[in-house]
Amino acid sequence: MRVAAGLAGLTLLSLAALVACTPAAAPAPTITPQAVAAATPAPKTVSIKGFAFNPATMEIAKGTLVTWTNEDAAPHTVSSGTVTPAGSPAVGASPSPAVARPDGKIESGRFENGKTFAYTFNEAGTFAYFCQVHHRMIATVVVK
Numbered sequence: 001m002r003v004a005a006g007l008a009g010l011t012l013l014s015l016a017a018l019v020a021c022t023p024a025a026a027p028a029p030t031i032t033p034q035a036v037a038a039a040t041p042a043p044k045t046v047s048i049k050g051f052a053f054n055p056a057t058m059e060i061a062k063g064t065l066v067t068w069t070n071e072d073a074a075p076h077t078v079s080s081g082t083v084t085p086a087g088s089p090a091v092g093a094s095p096s097p098a099v100a101r102p103d104g105k106i107e108s109g110r111f112e113n114g115k116t117f118a119y120t121f122n123e124a125g126t127f128a129y130f131c132q133v134h135h136r137m138i139a140t141v142v143v144k
Contacts, residue, residue, distance in 0.1 A: 044064055053068070062122060098135040105127070
């Protein structure tokens, strides 16, 4: 019995030494809410009111979600591209119309009062946009 007790004690002592010498596994990395928040830019909003985009110019970080809300009674679009202003008419002639040139990068289609359109800007650059229904409505988003 003494031999068995001694052997059990020796076994326990050996196991304790083995566990003490085994390297501990590295703790799993933790992702804090602050780290996630820092990686995702805060969303931005644009109101469409009074036949204008407000704000007309916006500077944002890559990855930012922008949401446009139509607050006018008329339908509008958010269409990237350029608008060439109407030309000055010759005396007695009608003014030439503005020429819109959508580039197809951003296109909301028409949306009515109270509706929204959202787009995430994942590329750096300057994005001019306009309303295809009302060409005088123009604005710009600068993505850094």
